[in-house]
Amino acid sequence: MTTTDATTTSAAATPGEPIYQVESLIAEDIDAYLEKHQHKTxxxxxxxxxxxxxxxxxxxxxxxxxxxxxxxxxxxxxxxxxxxxxxxxxxxxxxxxxxxxxxxxxxxxxxxxxxxxxxxxxxxxxxxxxxxxxxxxxxxxxxxxxxxxxxxxxxxxxxxxxxxxxxxxxxxxxxxxxxxxxxxxxxxxxxxxxxxxxxxxxxxxxxxxxxxxxxxxxxxxxxxxxxxxxxxxxxxxxxxxxxxxxxxVELDQTLDQQRPFRMPVQRVTRPNLNFRGFAGTIANGVLKPGDKVRVLPTNRTSTVARIVTFDGDLEQAVVGQAVTITLEDEIDCSRGDVLVLDESPAETADHFECHLVWMDDAEMLPGRSYWLKIGTQTVSAQFERPKYQVNVNTMEHVAAKTLGLNAIGVVTFSTDKPIVFEPYAQSHDLGGFIVVDKMSNATVAAGMVHFALRRSANVGWQPLEIDRAHHARMKHQRPAVLWLTGLSGAGKSEVANELEVQLARMNRHTFLLDGDNIRHGLSKDLGFDDADRVENARRLAEVAKLMADAGLITIVSSISPFRTERDTARELIGDGEFMEIFVDMPLEEAEKRDAKGLYAQARAGELAHFTGVNSPYEAPTAPDVRIDALTTSPKDAAAEIIARLIP
CATH class of the missing domain: 3.40.50.300 (P-loop containing nucleotide triphosphate hydrolases)
Known part of the structure; x- marks a missing residue:
């Protein structure tokens, strides 16, 4: 079928005529034609x-x-x-x-x-x-x-x-x-x-x-x-x-309108001092002026004053409409919050089970911190090892340590703060999410929330009388985590040991977490592939944080090859108390100094997942301290670190 010339077209539109042919209609039929197409589903x-x-x-x-x-x-x-x-x-x-x-x-x-x-x-x-x-x-x-x-x-x-x-x-x-x-x-x-x-x-x-x-x-x-x-x-x-x-076929919008009102807030609009509105697209339900709404996760309540659009105020807003809502009360509400009907609130939690579809060439690394975007909320999230992976041919649930490209599995994950959600079966907007790699900003997975785990409701933070500041005052020092990273054989352990000796002579309270020693106990169950290295770094960061809470100067000596995990440790502990120290030695020199013979085994194919040979090392791009291991002795390196720690 070809388009016809405007000068030869009859006044009436032919059956099945596309909207793009509207220019071929005579002027008096244009309004009727547009009206007919405007109200199509x-x-x-x-x-x-x-x-x-x-x-x-x-x-x-x-x-x-x-x-x-x-x-x-x-x-x-x-x-x-x-x-x-x-x-x-x-x-x-x-x-x-x-x-x-x-x-x-x-x-x-x-x-x-x-x-x-x-x-x-x-x-x-x-x-x-x-x-x-x-x-x-x-x-x-x-x-x-x-x-x-x-x-x-x-x-x-x-x-x-x-x-x-x-x-x-x-x-x-x-x-x-x-x-x-x-x-x-x-x-x-x-x-x-x-x-x-x-x-x-x-x-x-x-x-x-x-x-x-x-x-x-x-x-x-x-x-x-x-x-x-x-x-x-x-x-x-x-x-x-x-x-x-x-x-x-019946459309899904009808069902969405029957569900309770939900609107993730995209932005707060404030064109002048007399107007403050909350803009977003309605995910579920119907909203009218006078309805009582709740802001989640803050649980503040108010009443809808106006529903504003470019074409004027609405008496009712429905699923799929982009609107700006004004409230009768000045309450705290910002991007990422969710407006819900007060009588039918959504859930908030920080620990979930989900189906996860992995979409990146690099496999999922349990324990690694990723960005998770659900609705208009963006939080930091960590995935645990899959409960199982689905074999799409047999529907069999198979054991899996991680998920690779196109794999589908059931996984639990936790977020760094509570998020507003609904099971995906009830709301695609508040139950579906994407996962973004923090380093590359690539979308690596898509997920569907099943439900919140009981830990979200049953495990809370217990306030304590003696806090981190009190521990620090008792020890007369500022807590810190000194994180030494570098290739195997670069001399991290020697620098860390000398650092603790010099701090002890200054009557500082310290503890040294050595990577090899940790694997005799805390990380005894872990191997050396990428997923296990991520988990090992996570455990080290959590223990180091607890020791910093106790007021100690904690020294971590670990290859910790991935920037993401070192950055996550910094976020966890706090930038003001975390110092990344790069013990820098070229790979060829580290191999020469390898007393354990590990590089030779890796080169011979006898040792898998060895950093620098058959597993990557991501050197720090902007470390707090860089130690040139070729020219700096452990004693001088320790003195340089202490000079930065205690000016």
Missing amino acids: MLRFITCGSVDDGKSTLIGRMLYDSKMIFEDHLAALEADSKKVGTQGEQIDFALLVDGLTAEREQGITIDVAYRFFATEKRKFIVADTPGHEQYTRNMVTGASTAELAVILIDARKGVLTQTRRHSYLTHLLGIRHIVLAVNKMDLVDYDQKVFDDIVADYRAFADSIGIGDFTAIPISGFKGDNITTNSENTPWYSGTTLMNFLET
């Missing part, structure tokens, strides 16, 4: 499945059939189709969606492509998500805002591993409506038995993961069978067409 959905199941072709076909292609675009598409070798006069509809050069060259989808189209009954935003396992993280991104999933299966191949993975993720992400589109039926001669066998196979899998209902449709995205009209090639199929199902 919007459905967000994704297409997913295994590689080359025809996802992009299907979306291209729907764009074509809904008359969303302009004449010049159609001409370019026909030319591109000839370049890639499409047979006859057929159009390669996948080229409408696959925009990256690499996608066109390989005939695959890599990135998530979003497309808009509309029919007479509804507007749509569809996300074409990649099928390759290595791009599963992109599929999760596309599915995170979808209400419906079209899971495609190549009729020649049946249910594959990636079909199962995407189905499991779809269910995990709370998508209620699922269409099983058995595609490429033209390549199996529209055989009903092939279709029935695939549906039976998929139903057995769907039942095992809790997908109670789905709609199966035999289609050909290339030929157009059962997309907009029932195909003569499948007389044995009497069900709905794909487009009819998309146009008539």
